[in-house]
Amino acid sequence: MSALLENLRRICGDANVLTHDDPQTDLSAWERDWRKRSHGRALAVVRPANVQEVAAVVKACANTFTSIVPQGGNTGLVVGSVPDASGQQVVLSLQRMNQIRAIDPANLTVVAEAGCILQSVQEHVEKAGYLFPLSLAAEGSCTLGGNLGTNAGGTQVVRFGNTRELCLGLEVVTAKGEIWHGLSGLRKDNTGYDLRNLMIGSEGTLGVITAACMKIYPQPAAQLTAWAAVPSMEAAVSLLGLAHERLSAGLTGFEVMGQFALSLVDKHHPHLRVPFFKETPWCVLLENSDHESEAHARVGFEALMEAAMENGWVTDAVVAESLAQAKSLWQIRETIPLAQVDEGLNIKHDISVPVSLIPQFVAETDALLQAKIPGIRLVNFGHLGDGNLHYNVQAPQGEDGPAFLRDHEDEVNTWVFDQVQAFNGSISAEHGIGSLKADKLTHHKDPTALAMMKAIKQALDPQNIMNPGRVIKI
Numbered sequence: 001m002s003a004l005l006e007n008l009r010r011i012c013g014d015a016n017v018l019t020h021d022d023p024q025t026d027l028s029a030w031e032r033d034w035r036k037r038s039h040g041r042a043l044a045v046v047r048p049a050n051v052q053e054v055a056a057v058v059k060a061c062a063n064t065f066t067s068i069v070p071q072g073g074n075t076g077l078v079v080g081s082v083p084d085a086s087g088q089q090v091v092l093s094l095q096r097m098n099q100i101r102a103i104d105p106a107n108l109t110v111v112a113e114a115g116c117i118l119q120s121v122q123e124h125v126e127k128a129g130y131l132f133p134l135s136l137a138a139e140g141s142c143t144l145g146g147n148l149g150t151n152a153g154g155t156q157v158v159r160f161g162n163t164r165e166l167c168l169g170l171e172v173v174t175a176k177g178e179i180w181h182g183l184s185g186l187r188k189d190n191t192g193y194d195l196r197n198l199m200i201g202s203e204g205t206l207g208v209i210t211a212a213c214m215k216i217y218p219q220p221a222a223q224l225t226a227w228a229a230v231p232s233m234e235a236a237v238s239l240l241g242l243a244h245e246r247l248s249a250g251l252t253g254f255e256v257m258g259q260f261a262l263s264l265v266d267k268h269h270p271h272l273r274v275p276f277f278k279e280t281p282w283c284v285l286l287e288n289s290d291h292e293s294e295a296h297a298r299v300g301f302e303a304l305m306e307a308a309m310e311n312g313w314v315t316d317a318v319v320a321e322s323l324a325q326a327k328s329l330w331q332i333r334e335t336i337p338l339a340q341v342d343e344g345l346n347i348k349h350d351i352s353v354p355v356s357l358i359p360q361f362v363a364e365t366d367a368l369l370q371a372k373i374p375g376i377r378l379v380n381f382g383h384l385g386d387g388n389l390h391y392n393v394q395a396p397q398g399e400d401g402p403a404f405l406r407d408h409e410d411e412v413n414t415w416v417f418d419q420v421q422a423f424n425g426s427i428s429a430e431h432g433i434g435s436l437k438a439d440k441l442t443h444h445k446d447p448t449a450l451a452m453m454k455a456i457k458q459a460l461d462p463q464n465i466m467n468p469g470r471v472i473k474i
Contacts, residue, residue, distance in 0.1 A: 040083035080436075104185065110213070149432070157386040204466060221291050225329050237359060252288070256389075258281065265336055280315060365415075450472070
């Protein structure tokens with residue numbers, strides 16, 4: 001491997017090929033996943049500066065049959081961006097590729113490199129007078145390449161769709177080290193297979209995304225946020241339908257949060273002052289983006305809440321009076337995962353179910369898990385507007401978290417995923433498959449679809465060097 005390392009140093013420079021040979025170098029930031037579920041050991045962490053260097057690195061690794069783990073911000077939740085324990089894999093970090101290449105106001109697009117922090121893309125676009133709507137809790141550290149690799153969702157999918165719907169073109173380095181120049185920015189291009197969508201969501205198993213052309217939008221004249229207490233999940237779904245009817249495309253966010261999830265925020269982050277949660281089983285956070293005026297937005301929002309209260313779907317509500325108050329309400333929602341960490345290790349699920357079936361799914365699955373493991377605590381929250389729940393499971397009060405995961409994680413996953421399948425859902429809505437769900441995918445994906453996925457993987461990566469063992473096992 002010494003010859004490979006020397007080649008990589010020639011390509012990227014000595015300072016950008018990090019190894020364990022230097023006792024002063026700590027590679028744990030690249031080798032340990034965000035949830036601290038896995039800590040691998042890399043042969044090297046390589047940090048290319050441009051697409052040509054990426055192509056040269058991939059070609060060098062392909063020539064020596066060395067597997068590559070592409071990595072952005074390393075904020076993933078399914079152990080898909082860290083090396084295994086072999087010490088033989090190269091972590092390809094895209095963090096130095098962080099340039100905004102162009103903003104095209106007429107075409108309503110931005111071209112950004114894969115290592116751009118999501119928040120940086122948002123801010124660059126905002127300074128130009130536009131909106132880049134992809135928004136999620138890790139936006140201060142996750143990267144655009146990682147968002148594309150996992151087809152990330154976030155809080156505005158109900159209006160703008162997942163990352164896939166926001167992408168018009170890609171620049172990709174293939175498993176052979178060739179560069180696909182696909183940054184056209186065209187909204188119509190029927191010239192064969194949709195390679196762009198094939199790469200999005202592939203988690204680095206088919207190639208390395210190095211840049212993307214993304215859609216941007218005019219800034220709304222006003223954005224209003226409301227927090228509502230609802231008496232049941234059925235009421236939340238009814239409120240969602242009414243919000244679609246009254247606000248139409250103005251409805252840009254619709255989040256649901258269970259009482260226990262909010263109680264963890266109140267317990268570990270009391271300064272956030274969670275509204276209503278003690279008196280209601282569920283709370284909903286809505287966002288209305290209006291292209292006319294704030295007054296128009298407020299009138300529509302207040303009429304929506306009045307109608308919802310008349311129907312018994314909302315028992316109490318508050319509409320944010322300022323941007324600061326709106327940010328505070330969103331911060332409560334985004335702090336739920338952190339509060340879970342504070343409470344202890346937990347079993348995470350990122351599932352999707354048809355919106356109409358969510359109340360029944362939650363009722364049946366809650367009852368099933370509580371019967372199987374008395375005292376189990378359910379941290380249920382997520383993007384109700386697009387049918388995506390983070391249906392997470394916390395150990396019973398006072399029980400050791402690591403022991404709970406060791407003894408129950410596999411069976412809890414089986415119970416939940418079997419329920420998801422029974423309700424025509426998906427075991428991964430926005431986090432991806434990684435290595436955590438690769439074995440489960442075999443049981444919950446259509447066999448014909450799995451065969452097609454394997455054929456694609458073998459065709460595009462015949463040496464199986466691109467993030468092997470993730471998504472689909474060959």
